[in-house]
Amino acid sequence: MINITLKDGTVKTYESGITVFDVAKDISSGLARVTLAGELNGELVDIRKPILEDSTLSLLTFDDEGGKHAFWHTGSHLLAQAVKRLYPQAKLAIGPAIDHGFYYDIDVDVIITPEIMEKIEKEMAKLVKEGLAIERSELSRADALEKVKNEGEFYKEELIQNLPEDAIISFYSQGEFSDLCAGPHINNLSPIKAIKLLSLAGAYWHGDEKNKMLQRIYGITFPKKSQLTEYLERIEEAKKRDHRKLGKELDLFSIQEEGPGFPFFHPKGMVIRNELESFWRQEHQRRGYQEIKTPIILNAELWKRSGHWDHYKENMYFTEIDESDYAIKPMNCPGGMLVYKRKGHSYRDLPLKMGELGLVHRHELHGALHGLMRVRAFTQDDAHIFMTPEQIKEEVIKVINLADDIYKVFGFNYRVELSTKPEKAIGSDEVWEMATEALRDALVTKEIDYRLNPGDGAFYGPKIDFHLEDSLGRTWQCGTIQLDFQMPERFDLNYIGSDGEKHRPVIIHRTILGSIERFFGILIEHFAGKFPVWLAPVQVMIIPVADVHHDFAKGIADELMDIGVRASVDVRDEKLGYRIRDAQMQKIPYMLVVGDKEAEGGDLALRMRDTGDAGLISLEDLKEKLIEKIKTRSLTLD
RNA sequence: GCUGAUGUGGCUCAAUUGGCAGAGCAGCUGAUUUGUAAUCAGCAGGUUAACGGUUCAAGUCCGUUCAUCAGCUCCA
Numbered sequence: 001m002i003n004i005t006l007k008d009g010t011v012k013t014y015e016s017g018i019t020v021f022d023v024a025k026d027i028s029s030g031l032a033r034v035t036l037a038g039e040l041n042g043e044l045v046d047i048r049k050p051i052l053e054d055s056t057l058s059l060l061t062f063d064d065e066g067g068k069h070a071f072w073h074t075g076s077h078l079l080a081q082a083v084k085r086l087y088p089q090a091k092l093a094i095g096p097a098i099d100h101g102f103y104y105d106i107d108v109d110v111i112i113t114p115e116i117m118e119k120i121e122k123e124m125a126k127l128v129k130e131g132l133a134i135e136r137s138e139l140s141r142a143d144a145l146e147k148v149k150n151e152g153e154f155y156k157e158e159l160i161q162n163l164p165e166d167a168i169i170s171f172y173s174q175g176e177f178s179d180l181c182a183g184p185h186i187n188n189l190s191p192i193k194a195i196k197l198l199s200l201a202g203a204y205w206h207g208d209e210k211n212k213m214l215q216r217i218y219g220i221t222f223p224k225k226s227q228l229t230e231y232l233e234r235i236e237e238a239k240k241r242d243h244r245k246l247g248k249e250l251d252l253f254s255i256q257e258e259g260p261g262f263p264f265f266h267p268k269g270m271v272i273r274n275e276l277e278s279f280w281r282q283e284h285q286r287r288g289y290q291e292i293k294t295p296i297i298l299n300a301e302l303w304k305r306s307g308h309w310d311h312y313k314e315n316m317y318f319t320e321i322d323e324s325d326y327a328i329k330p331m332n333c334p335g336g337m338l339v340y341k342r343k344g345h346s347y348r349d350l351p352l353k354m355g356e357l358g359l360v361h362r363h364e365l366h367g368a369l370h371g372l373m374r375v376r377a378f379t380q381d382d383a384h385i386f387m388t389p390e391q392i393k394e395e396v397i398k399v400i401n402l403a404d405d406i407y408k409v410f411g412f413n414y415r416v417e418l419s420t421k422p423e424k425a426i427g428s429d430e431v432w433e434m435a436t437e438a439l440r441d442a443l444v445t446k447e448i449d450y451r452l453n454p455g456d457g458a459f460y461g462p463k464i465d466f467h468l469e470d471s472l473g474r475t476w477q478c479g480t481i482q483l484d485f486q487m488p489e490r491f492d493l494n495y496i497g498s499d500g501e502k503h504r505p506v507i508i509h510r511t512i513l514g515s516i517e518r519f520f521g522i523l524i525e526h527f528a529g530k531f532p533v534w535l536a537p538v539q540v541m542i543i544p545v546a547d548v549h550h551d552f553a554k555g556i557a558d559e560l561m562d563i564g565v566r567a568s569v570d571v572r573d574e575k576l577g578y579r580i581r582d583a584q585m586q587k588i589p590y591m592l593v594v595g596d597k598e599a600e601g602g603d604l605a606l607r608m609r610d611t612g613d614a615g616l617i618s619l620e621d622l623k624e625k626l627i628e629k630i631k632t633r634s635l636t637l638d
Numbered sequence: 639g640c641u642g643a644u645g646u647g648g649c650u651c652a653a654u655u656g657g658c659a660g661a662g663c664a665g666c667u668g669a670u671u672u673g674u675a676a677u678c679a680g681c682a683g684g685u686u687a688a689c690g691g692u693u694c695a696a697g698u699c700c701g702u703u704c705a706u707c708a709g710c711u712c713c714a
Contacts, residue, residue, distance in 0.1 A: 112642085113642085113643095199708055200641085200642060200643085201642070202640060203641080204710060207711070213640060213641055214641090216641090257687075260704090362714085367640070367709090368712060381714095477713070546671045580673095580674050585675080593673065613674055
């Protein structure tokens, strides 16, 4: 007999070998119906999993991540089964559950069109009606290989061959369909009440562009029809926050055919950008950073010395001046190195922090461009910290703190990744190991959860990345902290130590916002265009009731502008309601309606973006409120 | 770069089987003088992404290129 401790702390005694599903059934048939998977001693397990020893067990439903995972993984099998029924010649590659739904990569000789997707969707619904049970079985490596070979599933064959020696090879089957799969899966198909195939894309086998491109079908399933409707509505809502759409509507920026990947910033976008940059300068100055600006075009020799010529050439643009080769900078570091090298340095100068809002150009693949998020010209909020090896940890921690301080101002959540040595890299393994450990040490000291991203470091060093989310939950790298022992060597940088000898400094390359462009895009989506007061292009729109109130309105605007508030008067010959609507749609935080009553009485009728009419306020109180909101970079209006 | 889809006034979208390119909003002009999310009327605005082809006739069919969108790959 074994003891099983449940989520609520109750302990139940069962015979060894009882399955997760049987435990659920024993508790109640209702619970058994909604249980999709289990979490056994902290590990996600199949609902069929026999429990052999004293354990803690959580029964997972669709409300749990693990339950969703099993549900969607089964969704992907259902998709594959439907495809195989319609196109028996199709070869299956991989079909995992993802954060929102699932996909399956399929190699089939017909081009899947939206019409075919509809057909597949119908076939899936038909399969659910058949009420097939899902069964799990294990095979030896030889038998498994034999099975998939007989079925002609050569992608599966390759997958099995790549499994580690001791791996348990399991298959899940439903009716005539069976698929190599580690699971977990749900008990049978009938809980799947809503099915939607979402999109279609090409995807390389093993993610390698040298391999064949397969057709990837994305889909999602739910236990209730209403959940699908809600999901689709949420997607629609998220699309309204898209920075490309809002950028157009609010007239912030544009990207035109004449310059793919080269964004134009419009007057209103520039207000936000300038506010961001002055905030950035303020935060850096008070932390001891100096600011520099290095040229955009520098000669080819420099890029050969820095290693970019050998390691980054495909992403660079080149030009020729007086018959010499020049490159347009894809990174700011070599220029920064030259500034450091201009004069001798003492250990007393270190750490030396040089910041640069540097405009870089990188050739990104045409298909990779995405609004402001991925462009071909962008301004990095770069800085290079020159320091002694002893200062590494402290300085890395200071940068982590700075990033956290800055992200907090916007109310962002972020995710941290640690990226290690890539294939194309310079420097010895020992130095890489040391640098990677230094970064890891800083993360551990700060008790930050991070995700490991092997092989994704810069070519000169490992890095800590900060990722922020867009409206659809896609994450984008913004801040980065990169440790570099290579550039100091290549540029023969040194400082004089307390011993009077020359020493090699170590460099941190870092950004906080990442690129101003990308950060701006994230910002638009994060706030859905409703910028906090300090960033809003127009902070107060004054709306006179009639012509006779224009002078009074302009007087108010002047007083506000005198204290640095961006105020504007809408003098157009339109009805009040029209102009309020317009200001509202421009997402202007505050509106003032001024007519006879205000001109006589002194107090002003205030309207706020989110809550509408806010009653009367005196000009003095309003000024105080605005100054406070702007100074504290408040995220709220009242 | 790869796979698939898309491209019509500044914006959002119409245009039967190939048969005279249209509407709303925005803009301009005039009337209207307005109290918390759209006042009325008139005017102007297009080589239908570009180039080539088929046809008596192309926004529509075919080809090439460019751009955009969803992914893949890559990356701030």
